[in-house]
Amino acid sequence: MTSPKKKTKLKEPVRVRTKKLADGSESFYLDIYVNGKRSYEFLKLYLLPEVSAKVKEQNRATRAAVEAIKSQRIIDITNGKAGIRRNAGWQKLLLTDWLDKFKAAQERKGIRNIALLGSVIKVVTLYGKKTRMGDIDKKWALGFIDWLQNSYNRQNKVSEGIRNSAYAPKEGRISQGTAVSYISQLSIALNAAVRAEVLGENPFMLLSAAERVKKPESQRQFLTxxxxxxxxxxxxxxxxxxxxxxxxxxxxxxxxxxxxxxxxxxxxxxxxxxxxxxxxxxxxxxxxxxxxxxxxxxxxxxxxxxxxxxxxxxxxxxxxxxxxxxxxxxxxxxxxxxxxxxxxxxxxxxxxxxxxxxxxxxxxxxxxxxxxxxxxxxxxxxxxxxxxxxxxxxxxxxxxxxx
Structure with a gap:
């Protein structure tokens, strides 16, 4: 009599893991292993010490959100292996056109204070008016950061007619804080493009800590x-x-x-x-x-x-x-x-x-x-x-x- 065959358990390409933080909470991240390569995606979602019933309920909702993200990542990977590709026509879409559409969508939602996004569109236009979604990769992101920090200055802003922008530096090159604001806003728009399947991945999310623009420690104004x-x-x-x-x-x-x-x-x-x-x-x-x-x-x-x-x-x-x-x-x-x-x-x-x-x-x-x-x-x-x-x-x- 032959022994029953053991069922082979398929390994999932995406696993949920947590990292202990100093404050006692745990940070969720995804451990992604595809085609022999491992990568990690930190979700900025946290498991809190369960000190009350409300926190327990919050943790339950957070776990559900993490599982939903994991499932979507597995679907994306599976679709990629099956040869499903995004519409090639999107590759030719101008980045500035996407940013205009994103800005209009934000305005329809009633998002306040989107002047920063308007400034970002003008900055991106100045850097590369003909940049298409298919051109956007890690090399493009690093080039944009280098230009923003080392070449972009007040004179550029004058030529773009945004000297009076709330985000414009008074003189000289762009400040580090303003550069961080621009890149953060652009990254938000590119994340939306990924969700809309206009872009394969947001290259700013692939940058290492050394490659990112460091946010300066702000001087907090407060009342005594x-x-x-x-x-x-x-x-x-x-x-x-x-x-x-x-x-x-x-x-x-x-x-x-x-x-x-x-x-x-x-x-x-x-x-x-x-x-x-x-x-x-x-x-x-x-x-x-x-x-x-x-x-x-x-x-x-x-x-x-x-x-x-x-x-x-x-x-x-x-x-x-x-x-x-x-x-x-x-x-x-x-x-x-x-x-x-x-x-x-x-x-x-x-x-x-x-x-x-x-x-x-x-x-x-x-x-x-x-x-x-x-x-x-x-x-x-x-x-x-x-x-x-x-x-x-x-x-x-x-x-x-x-x-």
Whole structure:
């Protein structure tokens, strides 16, 4: 009697793996093995420590999303092996034409502040007006980065008629931060092209850490506790802007999230109000307990749960102009934008002793290293305070010696 044959288990070309992070969470990535070559795709999706039922539910949704991405990658690989190819006609599509279509689609979705995308289209036109989708590969991406950093300058911008762009450098070559912004926006558009099967792969996603343009560590502008008290006590000629700004100072929401915030997002849980929102920028779900200070700046509740909380907010550009006047009236000599409210919240959390992991989750950061910037700010302020004490005693000692 012959023994039954063992079933051969087919190896999947894509496997889900996780990497432990310093904050206790785990980062999901795909281990892809095709034609004897291994590659990795980091998904920027995270498994969080399951400290509550809400986090467990969030983790369940994250796992489902990871499995869906894995399945799509396997389908893509299988289609490639079967000889299924994208329409060759797309290869001849001009990159600038695709970017125009992408921009129009973003506008139809009501995406705010897409001026950066408009600037990127003009920059790409200047670099290679006749660049086609079939030309875009890793070599093209590296060439664009080199040109952007070493050849592209203010004179180029003048010739393109975008000298007054909010993203234009005042003089000389383009700044590193602006280069990062341009490449990031272009990469988003190319990812959309991959999803639409207009492009095989986004070459910017293939670059090594050494090949990428490093994002400079930003100088975060924020309000100190004393400045926050001063601006709170100062009238603003647009009360809705004041409410939205101060509310954000106590919960850390970005402007895009403030615009989208509805009354149904404010929930009661165990006798405490909290926000339950999915952040627009990162698609990260967050749960933010609301302090009494935050609740104090909410308008009167509307019976329609789907109505916006801060109804009647003007455009971001107008808001920032209002903030400039308001800050001046309060005697605050800082360049305030709405985003300083988010920086204020992050700095406040670290100042009062919140740990890095908690602050990271409250702000919806996908990487704890982003949150560490606020810890550095607080540390630098502590050093300044100690130095002030030293200087005070140095002056006293000098005075005693002179006497």
């Amino acid at each position: 506790i004393e400045e926050l008290k001063k601006i709170t006590a100062t009238d603003c000629y647009n009360p809705v802007v004041k409410q939205a700004y101060l509310f954000s100072c106590y919960c850390g929401l970005r402007m895009s999230d403030i615009y989208a915030l509805k009354w149904k997002d404010v929930q009661m849980n165990d006798g405490r109000y909290l926000l339950s929102v999915v952040m627009k920028k990162t698609s990260t779900p967050v749960y933010i307990p609301l302090s009494n200070n935050a609740l104090a700046w909410l308008p009167e509740r509307n019976e329609d749960e789907n109505s916006p909380i801060f109804s009647g907010l003007p455009s971001l550009m107008t808001i920032n102009k209002i903030l400039k006047v308001w800050a001046k009236s309060a005697g605050i000599d800082k360049h305030l934008t709405f985003h300083t409210s988010r920086h204020t919240f992050g700095t406040l959390m670290m100042t009062v002793g919140a740990d890095l992991y908690t602050t990271c989750k409250l702000m919806g950061h996908s990487d704890v290293r982003t949150t560490q910037i606020y810890a550095k700010i607080v540390d630098s302020k502590k050093i300044e305070a100690v130095n002030l004490v030293d200087k005070m005693f140095e002056k006293r000692n000098e005075k005693e010696e002179n006497d």
